[in-house]
Amino acid sequence: MKSRILSILILGLIFSISGFAQSQDKIPEVEALLEKMTLEEKIGQLNLLTPGGGVATGAVVSKNVEDKIKAGKVGGLFGVSGPEKIRIAQEYAVNDTRLGIPLLIGSDVIHGYRTTFPIPLGLSSSWDMDLIQKTASIAAKEATADGINWNFSPMVDIARDPRWGRIAEGAGEDPFLGSAVARAMVKGYQGEDLTNPATMIATVKHFALYGAAEAGRDYNTVDMSRVKMFNEYLPPYKAAIDAGAGSVMSSFNDINGIPATGNKWLLTDLLRDRWGFEGFVVSDYTSLNEMIAHGMGDLQAVSALALNAGLDMDMVGEGFLSTLKKSVEEGKVSEEDITVAARRVLEAKYKLGLFEDPYLYLDENRPESDILTEAHREVARKAAARSFVLLKKEGSILPLKKNAKIGLIGPLANNKNNMLGTWAPTGDPQLSVPILQGLKNVAPNAEITYAKGANITDDAELAEKINVFGPRAEIDKKSPEVLLKEALQTANNAEIIVAVVGEATEMSGEAASRTDITIPESQKKLIRELLKTGKPVVLVLMSGRPLVISEEMEMPLSILQVWHPGVEAGNAVADVLFGDYNPSGKLTATWPRSVGQIPIYYAEKNTGRPEPASGEFEKFKSNYLDSPNSPLLPFGYGLSYTEFEYSDAKASSNTLNENGEITISATVTNTGEFDGEEVVQLYLHDKVRSITPPVKELKGFKKILLKKGESKTVDFKISVEDLKFYNANLEYVFEPGEFEFFIAGSSVHPFTGTFTVEE
Structure with a gap:
């Protein structure tokens, strides 16, 4: 017995030295069990x-x-x-x-x-x-x-x-x-x-x-x-x-x-x-x-x-x-x-x-009492609506009137199989609410007609890869020409066109990398033809990734990015389109102008020859011959049915010492015609440090609700802990010096103030 106890003590020392020991106390029940286990039983675990x-x-x-x-x-x-x-x-x-x-x-x-x-x-x-x-x-x-x-x-x-x-x-x-x-x-x-x-x-x-x-x-x-x-x-x-x-x-x-x-x-x-x-x-x-x-x-x-x-x-x-x-x-x-x-x-x-x-x-x-309850579906509906990002708004089309005459068109407009999104293996697509049903649920007095309009893709080989877990990109028995004709008939009989387009669920996710991240050509053709009708067009865009939509952003239409919204997809999309909820989502990944800009992200490092402030091309500067450096849509970007104005951004002190903190604040005012939520974002820039700093870094965010005409002051507390980084020796440190800041609704904004960190 003494030798066994001694062996256990020695093992504990070995574990500690080798780094395998846990700082927590060992669990007696587990230790007693390990004492009884054979090598094979341990391996089995x-x-x-x-x-x-x-x-x-x-x-x-x-x-x-x-x-x-x-x-x-x-x-x-x-x-x-x-x-x-x-x-x-x-x-x-x-x-x-x-x-x-x-x-x-x-x-x-x-x-x-x-x-x-x-x-x-x-x-x-x-x-x-x-x-x-x-x-x-x-x-x-x-x-x-x-x-x-x-x-x-x-x-x-x-x-x-x-x-x-x-x-x-x-x-x-x-x-x-x-x-x-x-x-x-x-x-x-x-x-x-x-x-x-x-x-x-x-x-x-x-x-x-x-x-x-x-x-x-x-x-x-x-x-x-x-x-x-x-x-x-x-x-x-x-x-x-x-x-x-x-x-x-x-x-x-x-x-x-x-x-x-x-x-x-x-x-x-x-x-x-x-x-x-x-x-x-x-x-x-x-x-x-x-x-x-x-x-x-x-x-x-x-x-x-x-x-x-x-x-x-x-x-x-x-x-x-x-x-x-x-x-x-x-x-x-x-x-x-x-x-x-x-x-x-x-x-x-x-x-x-x-x-x-x-x-x-x-x-x-x-299972009967806790799974897929009405209360859970209500949270799913709320979460989906709050995840949507309004990328572009054309005129005053949005929000739609609940008695409008709507032509609902697109391969994802009445498609349960693509609502849940990638990596939803425990969900049932057939229990999801498609967009057509959601619009009818939320606006029963609207006149809604539907046409598929196009396949998600006309490429049979690509469709086969997408359909590995079941029908996601089915190619219709009708020809693309017939589908388009039906769509245009539907569009011509409507006041407003809502086109639901984008990726099938398995066009993103594991083993679903793409070199071409534009909307598939079958759907791009549909969008172009719908615009020719002269009717107002709202694009409801589904995807599992940022897409290259440079062409679509130039078109006279509104774009609502809804990702793959989940089991309550249709109801949530309808809530936002009809204005029961004002979209408040903001992008958390940069959208490029083209794949040639990838990888692209907001917190890039500057170069010794940075792009000119004007954005115009200059030889021997860090820029492209054929494109601006700037993204199509930046990190933190997202529009609302209302408008927000930022003012009076300031720091409570010009200096910050090691044991103190400062407050950086700004006033945000809802200057538009709707109540709405805004994600207020704080960005900092360390002007000089021992390793090259990013041009800006997110250091705070708050989501606030503002009634029409209401103003709120939003505060962010900053201490040196928020300014630390890993230096060249992988030491987690802060360094004294000057910092710039701005508070805005996206990562694109000039710096508006400074403070200095003291030793």
């Missing part, structure tokens, strides 16, 4: 499988899952839902294994469970953190009602290349806003107590830098300086971890030449030693095995690489299950490191309350 037949989130399906559970070779499952089904699997684990260790049950609940909210890029455009947290809380309530206790969300990757399809899953390009969204989602999923059966473990993904994949091509390599990592790409991950996220998922890309799933600097030196993360790390879908294709060795070699790097759980690939025992025998990994990984997985189960009650999440009465 590191194995995450999917039985197939449920939600498709990858190309590989696990085999003989039932037998492996009974043999103690499975730590968790995903791709299965429903209390009855999960109870069967949990009973195998609890009743048929030697130690009766319950399973984690995971799922990709990206923007809602059955109640599907707007895609995350759309939700971020609301700039409403309370609302975003509420959507995550509802998602957790619904998913846990179906037996799921672990969520593979939030995705917090910074993305500045709209060719990358997975930009749809995140909060856009900015680390300050992205960090706020990450915190809100973790708090929404996990709540205050993980033993509450309406909460679930959040998984921060994809760690790390996945949004910077070269050429915007999914799964591609990432290469950037650590200064750029720490200042621009890593903050949202850290914000989520600081908010208490229980799990982290490694990304597919490599970093500094080593894939993230086997990258010790990333998973141990940074995540655990520097940031103090105390949860467990799971690989992305077969990303462990995929390190073979990266050129890192055979399955045994990459499995050992991953475990030694700090990976705790292998998703689907079974590299840990099939090779780790051999690697222990050959001295390539230690049993101590396997014990540490198993401890982290077991601690997560303990925190969920599964050791006390393995069936805590399996109340068969909850």
Whole structure:
């Protein structure tokens, strides 16, 4: 007994020195269980499988899952839902294994469970953190009602290349806003107590830098300086971890030449030693095995690489299950490191309350009472309306009158299959409200006629790729010419044309990168022909990414960007078109004039030969021959049915010392004819510092409601903590000097004031 106690003490010291130890106290119940476990049983806890037949989130399906559970070779499952089904699997684990260790049950609940909210890029455009947290809380309530206790969300990757399809899953390009969204989602999923059966473990993904994949091509390599990592790409991950996220998922890309799933600097030196993360790390879908294709060795070699790097759980690939025992025998990994990984997985189960009650999440009465309720749908409707961004308004067309004679036209105007958006595997498209039905619901006295007008695309080969998860871009049996003729007949009989166009859901998302991010030509032709009728046109634009709409922005029409709005799509679109809600969304990712400007983002660095202030071309300056440098639509941009005027921007003091704070404020006045909400944004510029600064950085935002004619003063508190950055030595510091600021409704505005930071 004394020798065993001594061994445990020595192991604890080893863990502490190696950086594997957690700062928290060890959980006695977990430690007692680890004492009883064999090496094989510990390895079994590191194995995450999917039985197939449920939600498709990858190309590989696990085999003989039932037998492996009974043999103690499975730590968790995903791709299965429903209390009855999960109870069967949990009973195998609890009743048929030697130690009766319950399973984690995971799922990709990206923007809602059955109640599907707007895609995350759309939700971020609301700039409403309370609302975003509420959507995550509802998602957790619904998913846990179906037996799921672990969520593979939030995705917090910074993305500045709209060719990358997975930009749809995140909060856009900015680390300050992205960090706020990450915190809100973790708090929404996990709540205050993980033993509450309406909460679930959040998984921060994809760690790390996945949004910077070269050429915007999914799964591609990432290469950037650590200064750029720490200042621009890593903050949202850290914000989520600081908010208490229980799990982290490694990304597919490599970093500094080593894939993230086997990258010790990333998973141990940074995540655990520097940031103090105390949860467990799971690989992305077969990303462990995929390190073979990266050129890192055979399955045994990459499995050992991953475990030694700090990976705790292998998703689907079974590299840990099939090779780790051999690697222990050959001295390539230690049993101590396997014990540490198993401890982290077991601690997560303990925190969920599964050791006390393995069936805590399996109340068969909850699905009926907690899933897709009217109250949840109402939040989805509200969230969708607040995510919409008014990109252009032509004359006084909007808001529409509720007795108008409307020609509703477009391939997305009466199409349930494309309302939920990408990565909505737990939602049912057939329960969504299409735009046609929504308009009729909100304006029953309007005269609405409908015509499809065009296919989403006429390219059969492209349509086949888009339709991998079902009909999303169906090519009509009618010819494009007949569809267009029907549309023009509908248009000519209407007073106002509402054209619903854009991307199908699977034109963005995972493995959905595009080199051409314009509206497909089939729909562009429709828009051109509708304008020739001379009728007022409102373009309702759906997409999972920023699009290149330079042609459309020059047209005499209004444009409302609605992303993919979710289960209440039609009702929310109608609420905004008819003025029941005044659009307030603001872009969280820059929209380029052309793909040639990509990557494009507002917080760029200046050059030694910056673009002339006039915007006119000058030789030997940093500009294009064939285009302005400026984006088509900037970060933070979004119009309203009313108008907002900013005045009296000022700082409460001209100086800021290390222990003080200043208040930067401005008065915002609603000078238009409608009540409305405005996202008030604060931007700063550090004029001189030890590493080159961005031209401007978002440092504060508030969403306010102003009645017609009302004014409010909006304040932002700033301390030196808000001015810190990672210097060339990766030290988190502030530096004295002069800062410029402005407060405005978008990132495009001249600086209006200054203050000085003193030593």
